[in-house]
Amino acid sequence: MHQRPNKPQLRVQPTTLWEYPSQHYGPGQQGDQKYVGATPSYVIWNMIERYTKPGELVVDPFCGSGTTLDVATDTGRKGRGFDLSPYRADIEKADARKLPLETGSVDLVFMDPPYGDHIDYSDDPSCIGKLSAYDPKYFQAMHRAISEAARILKPGGHFGLYVCDYFEKKVGFAPVGFQLFMSVAEKLKVVDIVSVVRHNKSLELGNHRKAAEEGNFFLRGFNYLFIAQKPDNRPVPKPEPKPDLRARDRHGRLVKR
Ligand SMILES: C[S@@+](CC[C@H](N)C(=O)[O-])C[C@H]1O[C@@H](n2cnc3c(N)ncnc32)[C@H](O)[C@@H]1O
Numbered sequence: 516m517h518q519r520p521n522k523p524q525l526r527v528q529p530t531t532l533w534e535y536p537s538q539h540y541g542p543g544q545q546g547d548q549k550y551v552g553a554t555p556s557y558v559i560w561n562m563i564e565r566y567t568k569p570g571e572l573v574v575d576p577f578c579g580s581g582t583t584l585d586v587a588t589d590t591g592r593k594g595r596g597f598d599l600s601p602y603r604a605d606i607e608k609a610d611a612r613k614l615p616l617e618t619g620s621v622d623l624v625f626m627d628p629p630y631g632d633h634i635d636y637s638d639d640p641s642c643i644g645k646l647s648a649y650d651p652k653y654f655q656a657m658h659r660a661i662s663e664a665a666r667i668l669k670p671g672g673h674f675g676l677y678v679c680d681y682f683e684k685k686v687g688f689a690p691v692g693f694q695l696f697m698s699v700a701e702k703l704k705v706v707d708i709v710s711v712v713r714h715n716k717s718l719e720l721g722n723h724r725k726a727a728e729e730g731n732f733f734l735r736g737f738n739y740l741f742i743a744q745k746p747d748n749r750p751v752p753k754p755e756p757k758p759d760l761r762a763r764d765r766h767g768r769l770v771k772r
Pocket residue numbers: 546547550552553554555576577578579580581582583597598599600609610611612627628629636637641642643644
């Protein structure tokens with residue numbers, strides 16, 4: 516039987532393999548543990564701690580139950596969360612492909628989008644969770660959301676995309692991560708790729724594990740976290756030329772002292 520390790524102290528993860536055995540840190544919760552598809556809050560906490568300073572702006576275009584907003588508040592950052600189907604009052608209604616934000620105005624964009632059509636998030640026909648991970652339309656929609664994130668980021672601002680591959684027994688494997696990574700790499704400069712260990716309860720269910728062994732397929736044990744940065748192509752200001760203090764005569768010729 517797979518054993519969960521004890522909940523360790525929350526700290527910045529030093530390697531590219533991230534693991535924390537709880538959806539929430541501290542005594543309370545971030546976001547809503549009843550929300551299907553909520554993001555483990557330590558992933559967002561690590562992104563915020565590494566890539567922003569207190570007072571800076573963090574945006575989540577697929578905000579779900581508001582985990583990013585709660586972590587932003589805990590860490591003294593400003594947070595804005597958008598979703599087609601706002602789950603609570605501080606989440607603003609908007610499509611991740613067209614956000615009501617100025618170009619170059621955000622320090623960190625974090626997103627955990629739908630990975631296909633296996634979760635019913637809302638009745639909104641624009642929900643990307645209505646598109647199958649086997650349908651090119653899903654990747655076109657996500658390409659637009661990633662492009663929009665790149666637009667709103669400040670030059671030098673950071674981006675985190677938390678995503679998982681998809682598998683359905685009858686259809687097979689859908690490499691969602693690698694395909695979305697192509698969009699990230701097209702729009703932004705890749706900083707690193709992290710593998711985040713999943714602790715979903717379904718991974719521990721005996722019948723799921725037996726089905727995976729007997730059917731010779733794999734349960735999804737990790738998520739990707741793609742970390743990228745908006746290039747800062749602004750020209751570096753030239754230093755002011757030093758004033759020439761050497762003595763000259765009235766014709767502008769240097770005078771020896
Ligand atoms: C995996 S959940 C996000 C979970 C969230 N990070 C949390 O911790 O609760 C994905 C969210 O994307 C939203 N969504 C789907 N399509 C969207 C779109 N086009 N624009 C904005 N939000 C969208 C869904 O309503 C859902 O809340």
